[in-house]
Amino acid sequence: MAIGMAQVARNDPLIMAKLHMAVSRIFTTLLTKYQRDEPVMPFISKDLAILMKSLLKRFIKAEILNDITALQMVKLDTTAKEARAHLKDVDIGLGAEVVLKELQSSPNSRVGELSVLAFRKDCMDCLTNIVKKMQDKNPLKYTILRQMACLDPTNMFSDRDLCYERMKGVVQRFLHDHQLSGGISAGDMIVQQFGHFLSLEAKDESSSRLDVFLLGLLHQSYPELWTSSRKLLLLSHGQATVERGFSVNKEIEADNMKEDTVVAQRMICDYVSVCGGVLKVPLTKELLAAAASARSQYRLHLDQEKRKHASNAQREKRKVAEDHLEQLKKKKMILIEVANSLEKDADKLAEQAEGQSGTLMAQLITKSNILKKRCKEKITVLKEVEKALEDKSAELRHMP
Incomplete structure (x- = not known):
């Protein structure tokens, strides 16, 4: 199959233009930025909006994209003819444009105007499918994600009023989901502290990690605001x-x-990774002491495991003995019930024999004697069980 695809690509005069049209490079920056452990959720709405708009600009009319919001981009119907740009205006990339011009200017070229339009149509369909997939799975449709942008220091510095309204929306969501233990009063305090923070201390701090930046400014002066912000920063931005x-x-x-x-x-x-490598791990007194006592700690661990195994074995032995004792008690109860039943049946047959004569009396007496014999056998077995029960009880009393 791979050889066949390679042969088809080799015979395709537009293969170089198609390779230059590849949009994978557009996603590289975003994917690289969010392959990190530090909290970046407050930035993702802006970055996703920029990415989607850059894709839409390539095949959607400019007047439709003027002042369009992130939510409107997610809901935009890219298949509508009135929204699409003319095929000649589709942005296929500078590399693809150069290749097409070279192919068209070549004297022996098989690429004509019709082939170029068909190629631009395929590019538009490709971009449409990519945007449709992004719209289906885009988190921008969730209000809480767009509101989290209020924790972006750049937004705090450039548009404080919008950030204030977004924080109010976040607090309302917290109240709706019962995430604030203090209720409405706690929500009012968070909004008040955020407004005070915006008016006095908010600044563009793009060179610092967001959690470090917010911890330094909020932890002491705005404890309620820091608690709610920490919950937002803990939200995962990927896997x-x-x-x-x-x-x-x-x-x-x-x-x-x-x-x-x-x-x-x-x-x-994980600790080596946090420190930035093996050579950057600080050799503290605690670390050196732990390394020096590693052998003794290992021996202590072995002793603890040995005692644990001995304790488990003893516990298992006691459990087996208790189960056996319980079985003996049940057997004793059954034997008592059977012996009593046999004795009653034998006495009943003996009473019936007293009122009879001849062969019938002999038969009743014979049955009565058989039952009495079986009753004596059961009583003998019962005594053995009682003896075993006493021995097992004594054994359990002496077990640790």
Whole structure:
């Protein structure tokens, strides 16, 4: 199949234009930015809006995109003919334009005006499908994501009124979802503190991590605002961290490795990563003391495991004895009931025999004697069970 596709591509005169048209580079910057562990959710709405608008500009009329909001871009019907630009105005990229001009100016070229229009039509359909997929899965449709942009320092500095309204929306969402323990009064305090923060301390701090920036300004002076902001910063912006963790687990895994060992090695790997590498790990007194006492800690761990195994074995032994004791008690009760029933039936047959004579009396007496014999056998077994029950009870009393 791969050879066939390569042959088709080789025979396609527009293959170079199609390769230059590839839009994967547009997503590279966004994907790279959000493959990080630090909190970046307040920035994602602006970046996604910029990305979508850059794609829409390539095949949607300019007048439709003037002053369009993020939510309107998500809901825009890109298949409508009145919204689409003319085929000659579709932006296929500078590289593709240069290749098309070279192909058209070539004397032996098979690429004519009709082929170029068909290529531009295919490019428009491709862009439409990409935007449609983004619209279907785009988080910009969620109000809380757009409102979280109020924590972007650039927005705080450039449009304080809009940020204030967005924070009010976030607080209302918190109240609706019962995420504020203090209720409405706590929500009013958060909005009030945010307004005070915007008027006095908000500034463009793009060179600093967002959580570091907000912690330094909010933690002491605006504790309620910091608590609610921290909940927003904890929202995950992707699964890169989880997938990276799977890769780390695969590297540290070995045969016969128990859960505690995996957890310990992951903690070491995470700490080294936080420090920026093995050579940057600070050699503190606690770390040196832990390394020096590692052997003794290992021996202590082995002793604890040995005692734990002994305790588990003793517990299991006691459980087996208790189960056996319970079975003996049930057997005793059954034997008592059977013996009493046999004795009653034998006495009843003996009474009936007293009022009879001849063969019938002999038969009744014979049945009565048989039942009495079986009753004595059950009583003998009952005494054995009672003896075993006493021995097992004594054994349990002497168990630790």
